Amino acid sequence: MLKNILKSVREYKRDSFLAPLFVSFEVILEVLMPFMMAWIIDKGLAKQDMAYITKIGIILIIMAILSLISGVLAGRFAASSSAGFAKNLRLDIFKKIQTFSFQNIDEFSTSGLITRLTTDVTNIQNAYQMLVRTVVRSPLMLIFALVMALRINFDVAMIFLIIIPFLGIILFLIILKAHPIFEKVFDEYDNLNKVVQENVSGIRVVKSFVREDEEIKKFDKMSLLIFNLFKKAEKIVIFNNPVIQFSIFTAIIFISWIGSTQIISETMTTGQLMSLITYAWQILNSLVMFSMLFVMIIIARTSMERISEVLNTNPNLVNGENPIEQVENGEIIFENVGFSYVDDKDKLALRDINFKIESGETVGIIGGTGTGKSTLVQLIPRLYDVTLGEVKIAGKNVKDYDLTVLRDSVAMVLQKNVLFSGTIKENLKWGNKNATDDEIIHACKLAQAHDFIMSLANGYNTVLDQGGTNLSGGQRQRVCIARALLKNPKILILDDSTSAVDTKTDASIRKAFREEIPNVTKIIIAQRIHSIEDSDKIIILDRGQIVAIGSPEELMKTNKIYQEIYNSQQKGGLFDEQ
Numbered sequence: 001m002l003k004n005i006l007k008s009v010r011e012y013k014r015d016s017f018l019a020p021l022f023v024s025f026e027v028i029l030e031v032l033m034p035f036m037m038a039w040i041i042d043k044g045l046a047k048q049d050m051a052y053i054t055k056i057g058i059i060l061i062i063m064a065i066l067s068l069i070s071g072v073l074a075g076r077f078a079a080s081s082s083a084g085f086a087k088n089l090r091l092d093i094f095k096k097i098q099t100f101s102f103q104n105i106d107e108f109s110t111s112g113l114i115t116r117l118t119t120d121v122t123n124i125q126n127a128y129q130m131l132v133r134t135v136v137r138s139p140l141m142l143i144f145a146l147v148m149a150l151r152i153n154f155d156v157a158m159i160f161l162i163i164i165p166f167l168g169i170i171l172f173l174i175i176l177k178a179h180p181i182f183e184k185v186f187d188e189y190d191n192l193n194k195v196v197q198e199n200v201s202g203i204r205v206v207k208s209f210v211r212e213d214e215e216i217k218k219f220d221k222m223s224l225l226i227f228n229l230f231k232k233a234e235k236i237v238i239f240n241n242p243v244i245q246f247s248i249f250t251a252i253i254f255i256s257w258i259g260s261t262q263i264i265s266e267t268m269t270t271g272q273l274m275s276l277i278t279y280a281w282q283i284l285n286s287l288v289m290f291s292m293l294f295v296m297i298i299i300a301r302t303s304m305e306r307i308s309e310v311l312n313t314n315p316n317l318v319n320g321e322n323p324i325e326q327v328e329n330g331e332i333i334f335e336n337v338g339f340s341y342v343d344d345k346d347k348l349a350l351r352d353i354n355f356k357i358e359s360g361e362t363v364g365i366i367g368g369t370g371t372g373k374s375t376l377v378q379l380i381p382r383l384y385d386v387t388l389g390e391v392k393i394a395g396k397n398v399k400d401y402d403l404t405v406l407r408d409s410v411a412m413v414l415q416k417n418v419l420f421s422g423t424i425k426e427n428l429k430w431g432n433k434n435a436t437d438d439e440i441i442h443a444c445k446l447a448q449a450h451d452f453i454m455s456l457a458n459g460y461n462t463v464l465d466q467g468g469t470n471l472s473g474g475q476r477q478r479v480c481i482a483r484a485l486l487k488n489p490k491i492l493i494l495d496d497s498t499s500a501v502d503t504k505t506d507a508s509i510r511k512a513f514r515e516e517i518p519n520v521t522k523i524i525i526a527q528r529i530h531s532i533e534d535s536d537k538i539i540i541l542d543r544g545q546i547v548a549i550g551s552p553e554e555l556m557k558t559n560k561i562y563q564e565i566y567n568s569q570q571k572g573g574l575f576d577e578q
């Protein structure tokens, strides 16, 4: 886990090495200073030797300045190495997420991935910064101060050898108890992010349903849960400070008591006692720092586990060996296809799906909500892989194609398609980054988007807000269709993508498709039967299975479900027109 994450340090290895190096200089100087102060007291003051006091004083000042410079440099390198490491780590996670399949993303959840990219990386950054400064500083300070103390007075300094292992055990117990709670905290962070993400992206719906109070309550509940978990974890963690303080103050009292009796009996000098007390403080300091580092490591360990989960996940949709580099035509075959979102053959969202679509055909898919229409079409460009059976395009299993080639040949306008911030033209160019203005206009004309785009003050250069919220639902759908057309696909799938477009424009889009792109296989999922009644074939889905398949005329004659839908919508249509 650690190795995998530390790979992201890369070009910041030098700074990560320099920080502890300067920390070591700082520690050596800090530990030597009390020793020399003892000389001033014992040798200089006792003999009233001003020249000696001045000489050692000047050396001490130089050492203090050098220690300060080392400290500043160590801080600078620690900050740059940790910030750089975090930057690389974030990029590595982001890159990995780009390789994920829909299924991988479902497993982690979008909010889970956002927490990993933000909070978790920040935790690791903080711990790393502390680590490069403290990992050398604390043990070095502890060992040097201890050695110096033992050198001054072995018997008195023995007290530290009892206290340090005692504190080590306590710290270990604290980690053991606090770690599982921090783990829970981060899971709750995922949920908090989910609430925020849902609320912010759906703020218009929240407002139109006057759900602000409920949303605030939901958020408050989540925050309170995190607060309580943190409190619980901190209650355990906070315990280490008083324990350390108590132990060290006991040591200082003990040293002062023994030390003063030894001064009286002239087996110890005042300077030595003063140095011993300073070393006790340094030991205290390094233990406190060490315990803080431990707390950070407990938090960071949870974050590291969560991040390495992402980094270690192999995208479950990858190219096979020698992938096919070209899709010949738009013929689609489903053979005994079954699909489960949870990869469980007993929980199939689609079962026994068999059909053939000839290249260039227009096929409509209808069925009630949740019957598997979107699921079925997502198997064509391999957004998900089948659980059972095979999906073939132009006679070859979709798994045998190069993924990029496959997805370039299958343009899909998803039900929840999004536009990104940028101009309309930039969004359209997602379909083909080399598209000329003429090609863009042609695609927009086919999608019946050109006229409304031209009516905007800045035409194709109109800047869209995030999600394209400054366009109407129907306008957004048409831009998305044009974007898909620009890919020059062999197969075009519209997943309920004209639902917000008026019936007349919808008919014009279909007419344009028929006339202008006759060789492209078109699959249209629709709720309105009008949107598919001129298809070559219609597939009716019910509870994940095909219940009928045939031309609209055949179905009208033979299929009860189709007749019912047709008649009910026909009535609705007449009613609308009255």
Ligand SMILES: Nc1ncnc2c1ncn2[C@@H]1O[C@H](COP(=O)(O)OP(=O)(O)OP(=O)(O)O)[C@@H](O)[C@H]1O
Residues within 6 Å of the ligand: 106, 341, 349, 367, 368, 369, 370, 371, 372, 373, 374, 375, 376, 415
């Ligand atoms: N990402 C997912 N993870 C788990 N289950 C899912 C996921 N997406 C859809 N499902 C489930 O699969 C089934 C089919 O959903 P699908 O979206 O294909 O239906 P649909 O016919 O397109 O519905 P609609 O017309 O409402 O869009 C539903 O029971 C749904 O709950």
